[in-house]
Amino acid sequence: MGIMTESVPNQPKMITPAGHVEPVPRRIRGFLGGRAVVDTLRARYVWEWPGYPQYSVPVADLVDCELVDEDRVLKLAPGPARRQGLKAGETVVPDAGWLWAEGASEGLEGTVRFRWEALDAWYEEDEQVFVHPRSPYTRVDALRSGREIRVELDGVVLAEADSSVMVFETGLPTRYYLDRLNVDFTLLLPTDTVTSCPYKGKTSGYWSVETPAGVHDDVVWAYDFPTRQLTPIAGLVAFYNERVDLYLDGELQPRPPTLTRATHEASSGRGSSE
Structure with a gap:
């Protein structure tokens, strides 16, 4: 849900170039096996692509763990880096991230960027963050609107409403969240899909749509318990x-x-190496 699109017409565009670095003015902690292995007040945001940043943390702020060099050099947008594993007690995580080397963007040398999924959980101050760090340059606003909405697929009306909550998120299309009473659930098939968004939280449900033309997978979703900033969308569907x-x-x-994941996957560090 938090994956950015390519250029979206009539929407504000991402303005942060790949390779950009900024300080993180928050305490950042990362946990593995129930204990903190990262605890820093000196993290850096690093944009490996314009969509959103990742954390890079000083090696000196790792806690009771060590990096294991995997003898592989990476060429990434912010500069060169070396692939690293992570060892914490008996736990070993191969391909856990990379250590920025000389020639990387200013402020990155000597810091390590872990893959998000390499650790069990990340916290900003005392609040858990999901999927990826929230960009300081991204706005997400949920606004009530009295504009009429009708949703169709294959000529079949799926929903009609005289109001919605419109969610404006930088770089993404506007989303229209509707009251469930305005949606024809006889046409919807629940699925097991779950996605997460750093700004909205974890979805509580997905539905496919069945029309005479066939089944369209995972077209509809809901957040029953969104983050407190997005409480206006609680229980609504989009x-x-x-x-x-x-x-x-x-x-x-x-x-x-x-929506495309191509750019997102390209930023994972599995690109050019030598």
């Missing part, structure tokens, strides 16, 4: 406007570009 026909005040809206 549709991927990329995959449905959405009418706003009777006017068909253009479908935004399809």
Whole structure:
């Protein structure tokens, strides 16, 4: 849910270039096996692509653990780095991240960027952060709106509402969250899909849509217990406007570009190496 699209028409664009580095003015902790292995007040945001940053932390702020050099040099947007494993007690995590080397963007040399999934949990101050760090340059606003909404797929009406909560998130299409009473659930099939967003939290449900033309997988979702900043969407449902026909005040809206993970995966550090 937090994966950014390619350029979205009529939406603010990402302005932070790959390779950019900023200080993190928050205590950052990372946990592995129930204990903190990262505890720092000196983390850096590093943008490996414009969508969102990752944390890079000074090696000196690792706690009761050690890096294991895996003898592989990476060429990433912020500069060169060396692949690292992580050893904490009896726990060994191979391919856990990379140590920035000389020639990396200013402020990165001597810091390590762990893969998000290499640790069990990340915290900013005392609040857990999911999926990736929240970008200081991203806004997510949930605004009530009295504009009429109609959602169709294959010519079948899925929802009609005279109000919604519109969610504006930098770099993403506007999302329209509707009351469940305005949605035809006889056309929806619950699925086991769960996704997470650093700004909204973890989804409580996904649904596919069944029309006479067939089944469209995972088109609808809900956050029953979103983060406190997004409480206006609690219990409401939203549709991927990329995959449905959405009418706003009777006017068909253009479908935004399809979500893509290509850039996100390219930023994972599995790219150019030697």
